[in-house]
Amino acid sequence: MAHELWLIKGGTKTNITPMIGTLTWRSNMAELGDELNFSIAFNDTNYFPVNPCDIGDMVVLLNNGKEITRVIIVDEVKSGTSPISYIGFDYAFYLNKSTAVYQFKKLSADACIKKIAKDFNIQIGKIVSIPKPIAQIYNDKKVSEIIKDILETAEKSLGVKYLMEMRQGKLYIEKQSNVVVTGTFQLYAGGTKYDIHSAIMNPSKKRSIVDMANTIQIVGNNDKVVLTKTDNKMVEKYGRITKVVKLDQNEKKSAKQIAENELKQFSKVIEENDVELMGDDNFRAGRLFKLEEPVTGIKGTFLIKDVLHTISKGIHTMKPSLEVK
Template identity: 35%
Template sequence: MNHQLILKKNGKRIDLSPLISNLTWTSNIDTLGMELSFNFAINDTRYFEQYNDLLETGDQVVLLNGSKVLNYFIVVKEMSNGRYAKSYICFDRAWYLNKNETVIQFKKATATDAIQKLLDRFNIKHNIASMNTLITKIYKDITLIDIINDILYQVYFETKNVYRLEMDKDIVTIRKQSDLLINPMVRLSSNTNEFPTSETIAGLATEKSIENMKNKVIVVSDTENSTNIFAEKSDQINIDRYGLMTEVVTVNDKNAAQARNIANTVLYQLSKTGNIVTCEMLGHDDIRSGRLIDLNEPISGVVGRYLIRGVTHTINNGIHTSVLEMERG
């Protein structure tokens, strides 16, 4: 495992790896893109001071593992940690999806065509899965990521299929969550066999919660002067056990059949007890939020397929570890 951080500036490639420590990158399904942070050594000695101002906000850095490019990042924030250290926070290029607003209208465009049209307007490369949900809506003064998320919500409401957005270097990639199953393999040294990184689990903890549970869903019109209720769906057994907890979903121009489907889909998703698992394991570059991983820890009851909600990768002294937060997939 040979992770490097390369600065691309003024036509040059500069290896920052000898100058940095505490290299960390994180992703979470509730936030946009991937965040990378690290400490950067500075010094006022004669031969070292040339590096002190090497990095600036707005610079582009590349995270590699050997010859493989893992992702591109923009240096967004620089902080001074005393006389001999700086720290930096960077974001992958999904950051730009939150920095551009637009006005755009779709008339019965498929979800795939709508997202492609949106990204083409800003010359953003893309690889979008096929989604046939029809989108008819005007978006005004709203960021690109909010438009994409709204479209993906509409797809989910109608199909029960969850799609995840990832930034693959400079390509916006959207794939069905069920296609994102990973089986990361690691080896302890070059002369040992590979084995699943899930076999290295440590510090495992579980949490069950009804904090985000809802057991009744009401689908209503989004017309300002109307309070039309299109559909209602409830789980009476759940209500009898936990008490009534209602979610109101606002939709745009949906017929009754679609509204019932939306109500069923949302209720199915929200009427569950949250089952969160956190643990640490040896790191692997394929471990990202939004992906699925199979676990087999029968003593703790952590067995089956889990959704990676968030992950923090750390490189320290050449050792790559990951801390994961997951829920039952």
Template identity: 25%
Template structure:
């Protein structure tokens, strides 16, 4: 892998001065994070002084393929240490940190493109839903606006969507159940920890109408019998309330989590599917 710093419209390969590097991401945050250490010692003439100012561009490549493109947002250095600790974020941070006011009457894909145009964000592949939605957003983060629109659309399309940046372009893709990687204990799986939790179960949803009258109750009898009652309320709107209630129960059932350690692979990106 190679790491480059871009400042004053010039690109510098700093790979030989990088100690460690960690690339991470979270499907709920959109922004990917790159942390690395940079060797710096003014007393050693063999070490080139690298300009790594806040706001400078940083690109990480593997075999000439860009797998991170972002900017330096944090750096620190101890006087007793010859390493500068640098934290970078890709352009997803602009979706997370910027807020907007939008009165939407369009599809999720349309408002996503409008937001990108308003905030000068390059547009990549944007998933098409064809679902027209009316919604008001006041002082809401751009990320929450886009995610909310696609979540509402998913209730009709029965598809799940993932936001990510490819190089410097925002992409919204349909979550693909086809595995990009198989983790095998005899090949590339180093460790796995499996946990289960019933701590956040919801097994009954009461549906109210606009006059606060109960119109239906959706529940999971087996779950109630096993764990007791955990109830939530929703008000019927334009969406199918029964379907919404069933989804709430399904999304808040017993959760299984598998945490794995494996040999590095650039296909392990938040939102991709794996086989363990």
């Protein structure tokens, strides 16, 4: 089995792979961080190996020596002599659970996030320049929600999508368009690598206009409409669906750009696709993936909204949910 799960206790590393059953890990764009689930074989008879895992321990998932994710065990479930189940989250767990107060006075978005990371002892791998001044007070908000709001504010103004994820215990924020994955898989360690498109299972496709907005109204602090921007072709075809965006005084100058960016994001038919594929560790929520599937007509470059990886009996499969970029 190329994948291995290692328990880290201080300076001691223990390979617990032989003790575990099914292993899963997942990421979701609605959440910050990865979740890993595994179970440890348990028996109360004499001479059965002692379970080395405990709440607060770190476990690291490797594939041929390369780190996939590292998590802190936060949940343990025991039920008789059944396998003991564990749930772990990466270091973003602390950002998801902590609340804080911040007041930013026209500090660039990347500088704001770097300050937050420093305050919570989160190591930074790379944070790209995000030249959007942030003038905002956050009072008793979850830290992860503060970071998301900063990025959303920057995305509306700059028209750039950003990818945020933890890698090897460090925070990375990059332009989404720079992280495109191409999938391959092996049937066994050291075997031939196959293109992931050669084994597409259970494809499904959904198209909807429920979340469409083809008219954007920009409203100022005084609740007066500053600007209205309309996608006339989409209104003619689907009817007028309006979204109101409220800006503060400092953002009024960029009202036109924000309206255009909002139309670009929402004035379209939303397409969601689900497939099952052989596993590739590079598939994580927020990354992009090119796929062509002839039966349902799925074709294009898609945003991975969420993905569940499963390793059972040595076979690695995954279920990504894909949205048109």
